[in-house]
Amino acid sequence: MSKRNLLLEIGLEELPARFINDSINQLADKVGAWFSNKKIEYSELKMYSTPRRLAVLVTDVAERQEDSHEEAKGPAKKIALAADGTWSKAAQGFTRGQGMTVEDIYFKEINGVEYAHVKKFIEGQDTANLLPEMQSMITGLTFPKNMRWANEELRYVRPIKWLIAMFGNDVIPFSITGVETGNQTRGHRFLGTEFVLSSPDNYEEELLNQYIIADADKRKKAIQTQLENIEQENDWVIPVDEELLDEVTNLVEYPTALYGRFEEEFLEIPEEVLITSMKEHQRYFPVKSKDGELLPYFVTVRNGDHQHLEKVSRGNEKVLRARLADAAFFYKEDQKLAIDDALAKLKNIVYHEDIGTVAEKSSRVRMLANLISERLELDKETQTAVDRTAEISKFDLVTQMVYEFPELQGIMGEKYAMQKGETPAVAKAINEHYMPRNAEDGTADSDAGAVVAISEKLDTICSFFAIGVIPSGSQDPYALRRQATGIVQTLVNKKWSISLELLIGLSLNLITEAGILKRTNEETFQDLSHFFGLRMKHLLQEQGIRYDLIDATLGSGLRDIPGLLDKARVLQEKKDEDGFKESIEALSRVLNIASKAEVVGDINEDLFENEQEKLLYRKFLDAAKQEEEGIAAEAFYQLLESLKGEINNYFEHTMVMADKLDVRENRLNQMAMLASLITKFAKVNDINVK
Secondary structure: OOEEEEEEEEEEOOOOHHHHHHHHHHHHHHHHHHHHHOOOOOOEEEEEEEOOEEEEEEEEEEOEOOOEEEEEEEEEHHHHEOOOOOEOHHHHHHHHHOOOOHHHOEEEEEOOEEEEEEEEEEOOOEHHHHHHHHHHHHHOOOOOOOEOOOOOOOOEOOOEEEEEEEEOOEEOOOEEOOEEEEOEEEOOOOOOOEEEOOOHHHHHHHHHOOOOOOOHHHHHHHHHHHHHHHHHHHOOEOOOOHHHHHHHHOOOOOEEEEEEEOOHHHHHOOHHHHHHHHHHHHOOEEEEOOOOOEEEEEEEEEEOOOOOHHHHHHHHHHHHHHHHHHHHHHHHHHOOOOHHHHHHHHHHOEEEOOOEEHHHHHHHHHHHHHHHHHHOOOOHHHHHHHHHHHHHOOHHHHOHHHHHOHHHOOHHHHHHHHHOOOOHHHHHHHHHOOOOOOOOOOOOOOHHHHHHHHHHHHHHHHHHHHOOOOOEOOEOOOOHHHHHHHHHHHHHHHOOOOEHHHHHHHHHHHHHHOOOOOOOHHHHHHHHHHHHHHHHHHHHHHOOOOHHHHHHHHOOOOOEHHHHHHHHHHHHHHOOOOOHHHHHHHHHHHHHHHOOOOOOOOOOHHHOOOHHHHHHHHHHHHHHHHHHHOOOHHHHHHHHHOOHHHHHHHHHHOOOOOOOHHHHHHHHHHHHHHHHHHHHHOOHHHOOOO
């Protein structure tokens, strides 16, 4: 069977750089899935993307679908056959709908019931006749933001300017928003021309002749190589931020790296400000010395060739100079602002209309942070740092620098706090209380920063749950999931065994006192517990813990978070060991029968009727004492495992549901107490040991 290459290219007005990677991946997935569903063979699918095009090249596409046989299921036998053994109307209608006759029917048993089936031969169609369906792959792409243009109904990321759809040298006919498919594409906006593509086979090469590097990976590699050359020529170090590199790659079609400089006097501004201004506003790469010192240079990537680079450099220098002059002015003006004056301004900034001002939120965070530091029994010096950090943590929000560069909140807070005479511990904690800022960021290192980070995030989450704003599906506008994960990660990294349920309760109490709660406290608490439980479940899944072991571990409640992680790891390690099944079955038996205890009371040893009751009770008392004194997860598991013999002997010689009421209740109490100890480790009866 002969084969041809297929090219699909969408020509657009310049796409936002941050949309491109997802968009081309979507298109490639849709095209690949279509070929698979249609049973059309091909060799390889290549992706191409630039700011003005999304394209896929599919090589060695078969000219015809594969022939296939399909099995269709029809009515049950008792419906397909009438009482006299003739075919019913249901059977006749079924076969007619499949293009077959009742003679083709055979019966096949499914779950004990026989059903009518037919096998039908489907002859493959010519690929060329099916390819116009690819129109729906283009219109079916989704984007974070869409627009409409002219009188068109289609909402799309940007207006479609041209379309290429070629199967070999033949054009696949369809149109979108009045744009007809063809074989004509466009080169570089300034260096190239509009031209007719001779064949899909030469797509990449012919675009390169028009100053387009269509392969994004090759474009990225070209930029990296040019940056390395500039480093070597000037004995510099150019720190490459991967996110910035990806963005720049999607901003240009023909990259040429060049550098410029700025006045040394700007180096008096904090380094973070200079780098942020270069990166966020201009998409420039900063330059450092071999010793890591920021130098008065920058590197940018031009969308064009090497012609007149000196003019391009001067133009970029002029733009950056204006940016840095503004930053210098903001930095100078911020020096005049006293912390107390900044805090007063927070009273006029509304955090959320149903939650209150930033000042009111900060006040709650301060109270919560102090409650947490007391329960953690931190030293007095750290508690003082916690209190001061929580009090002033948001003062930099009203500075001109953070207003201009919001991503510097906390960073500028640390620098300004040091300038205003705050202690290094407080200044550092102001910066750290935003951590982790994203998935790649770490957690706060200092105890003061960690306490305030937990308090601030917890107040945010609990406040929104209190007013009924709860993440659902992909909707999480206030990033509550990320903040909850940050709390969990901080507790784990600090190895703080303070109960998360306690923390939620403390925060909810403060929110209730502030008059924010719009739901019942109990309902809100349950929703929050479930929400944090899902975060823990996700964390344990990332650790490779088996699903039922996760459920068992979380069944013990959200108390000691680092301990929960340790217990889950222990179960994961032990699950394949000899004796694990027998131990879990013995412990589960206790939990199952303990569920029948209506009210748990004290144990009356005088009501014990056999030696097995006494032995199990003594063993329980010893185990409970060890757990109370504090015990690692591994040792806790071994302690519970050591109860297996006494538990089995107990059940072999003891009828828990005795006829005598007082004996029965005493035995149920004993089971309930033992179950309480077991579930402190895990709800083991959720573990699958079959």
